[in-house]
Amino acid sequence: MARVYVTAVVPAAARGTAEALVAPYLVSPNAPGVYTFGVPITSYPGDPSAEPTHYGCCAAMDDTGGLYQAMPALAEAVPGTVYAVVSPWRTFKASIHWIGWLNGMGLQPRIEPT
Amino acid sequence: MSFGLGIGLKRTRRGGGAAPFDPTELPGYVDSPYSIAALRAAGALWQNTGKTVAAVADGDPIRVIDTGSIDLVAASDAARPLLAEIGGGLWEVWGDGVDDALQAAHALVQPYTRVIRSKIRLYGGVNSRDAILDGFTIFGGFLGMSDPALTLLFCGGVVSYAGIPTVDTYATVTIVVNGASSLIRIDGVEVASGNPGASNPAGTTIGAAANLTRNTDLSYAGLITCTGVLSGADLTNAEAYMSALS
Numbered sequence: 001m002a003r004v005y006v007t008a009v010v011p012a013a014a015r016g017t018a019e020a021l022v023a024p025y026l027v028s029p030n031a032p033g034v035y036t037f038g039v040p041i042t043s044y045p046g047d048p049s050a051e052p053t054h055y056g057c058c059a060a061m062d063d064t065g066g067l068y069q070a071m072p073a074l075a076e077a078v079p080g081t082v083y084a085v086v087s088p089w090r091t092f093k094a095s096i097h098w099i100g101w102l103n104g105m106g107l108q109p110r111i112e113p114t
Numbered sequence: 115m116s117f118g119l120g121i122g123l124k125r126t127r128r129g130g131g132a133a134p135f136d137p138t139e140l141p142g143y144v145d146s147p148y149s150i151a152a153l154r155a156a157g158a159l160w161q162n163t164g165k166t167v168a169a170v171a172d173g174d175p176i177r178v179i180d181t182g183s184i185d186l187v188a189a190s191d192a193a194r195p196l197l198a199e200i201g202g203g204l205w206e207v208w209g210d211g212v213d214d215a216l217q218a219a220h221a222l223v224q225p226y227t228r229v230i231r232s233k234i235r236l237y238g239g240v241n242s243r244d245a246i247l248d249g250f251t252i253f254g255g256f257l258g259m260s261d262p263a264l265t266l267l268f269c270g271g272v273v274s275y276a277g278i279p280t281v282d283t284y285a286t287v288t289i290v291v292n293g294a295s296s297l298i299r300i301d302g303v304e305v306a307s308g309n310p311g312a313s314n315p316a317g318t319t320i321g322a323a324a325n326l327t328r329n330t331d332l333s334y335a336g337l338i339t340c341t342g343v344l345s346g347a348d349l350t351n352a353e354a355y356m357s358a359l360s
Contacts, residue, residue: 003173005210026191038192039213057192058212060173089173090198092209109212 001064005092006071006100009056018078025067046109050108054080058098060089081091084089135351142342144222146318149336149359150197151205153179159197160262163187171198176207178215186216186320195255198333200360206233207320207334215321225292227340227349231356233284233333284335286356292343302353335359 010018019036026036040052061068063085075081084101086092102108137148152158159169160178169176175194179186188194195207195214288299297307319329320334336359338352 007212036192038190055214058210058214059192060175060196088209089196093208098210098212 001062002087003043003060003089003104004063004068004087005058005060005089006083006085007035007056007058007095008071009041009054009082009100009102009105009107010078011054011080014078014080018074018081021074021077022067025065025070040110041063041102041107042107042110043074044103046108048108048111050110054107056102056109058092063087101110135355137338137352137355140338140340140348140352142226142340144220144226144339144341145181145319146244146339147179147181147186148336148338150207150334151203151336151359154197154205155179158182160187161194168343169197176216179207184220186218186220186318188214188216193321200333200335204335204360206360209321209333211321214321217319220318222339222341225290225295225341225343226289226291227338227342227344227352228287229338229349229352229356230287230289231284231335231337231359233335233360284333284360286353288349288353290343290349295343299349299353301357302350 013035022036037055037057039056039058041054041056042048042050042052071083075083082105084097086097099109140303142354147153150159154170157168157170158180159174159176160180161167162177163174165180167177174197175191176197177188177191177194193213193215195209195216198206198208200206207216230324285300286302288297288302292298294309295307296309298305318337318339320337336356338356340348344352
């Protein structure tokens with residue numbers, strides 16, 4: 001078993017559906033599903049304060065766990081979902097595996113206008 | 115409340131034969147997560163808000179750091195940073211730089227001092243502003259850092275300092291906020307000074323905050339907060355203590 005870091009984005013319109021599908025796999029002692037896809041994402045290049053087109057999340061998980069095993073099916077069930085795995089988790093670097101990954105898909109984290 | 119004694123953490127000493135330095139005994143010490151290793155040993159790290167599942171192993175998520183009188187809390191499970199072993203019996207809080215953050219609301223009024231041991235991975239201009247901690251609530255917006263320019267914004271001015279910690283580099287950052295006597299030291303070297311004005315922190319944030327102009331990776335080994343003005347010796351001792359945390 002190895003602990004990996006998983007990044008995922010879903011279309012904004014599918015956020016609720018994706019969170020409902022993921023919730024049963026969340027086994028933490030806290031309320032599951034809350035803010036699962038809590039990171040707003042918008043188009044890149046472009047105004048980073050534009051309305052979100054997607055929502056994303058990043059989380060550590062065991063590669064033998066139920067959620068990890070279910071990821072392919074979950075992604076298939078929500079069209080437009082994209083996810084990536086970084087292993088081992090300590091090698092995750094936001095600049096590469098989040099910002100760079102998003103930019104490569106024409107996306108960027110949304111930043112609130114100041 | 116203090117977790118500071120007798121838990122096997124590497125300590126520095128005030129002088130030959132003196133008692134081990136205890137950060138919680140500094141003048142005006144404010145309860146704060148002064149050492150992740152010590153807090154782990156004391157059973158103060160929790161995976162859940164109910165504090166029923168301890169975070170003790172490498173990779174365990176941290177929802178709450180209970181320092182005794184304050185809790186630093188992640189806003190959601192998705193925002194939990196991870197507990198990470200860094201060798202030599204030492205531990206850190208590892209944030210993903212996306213949304214992982216621990217926060218506590220508490221008020222500090224000048225003068226106050228913070229000494230932080232953190233490894234800061236910055237990426238990208240203004241989005242890295244307020245990278246050490248939450249500048250909006252701790253430093254009132256007068257402290258910021260940017261990379262790759264390696265500039266430090268302080269008191270409305272900008273100074274260049276090549277020693278600003280970047281990828282995979284731990285540093286001890288000391289921030290004294292005391293009117294015109296305010297200053298910042300990195301690894302014992304003063305890099306900025308001036309008057310930050312009346313800004314006073316309303317809380318502590320460790321890590322990134324999604325959807326705001328604060329996006330940083332942050333590995334974090336300890337934070338000491340004191341009200342009042344520490345002596346030069348106290349500052350030196352606190353910095354030495356921090357430097358032993360990673």
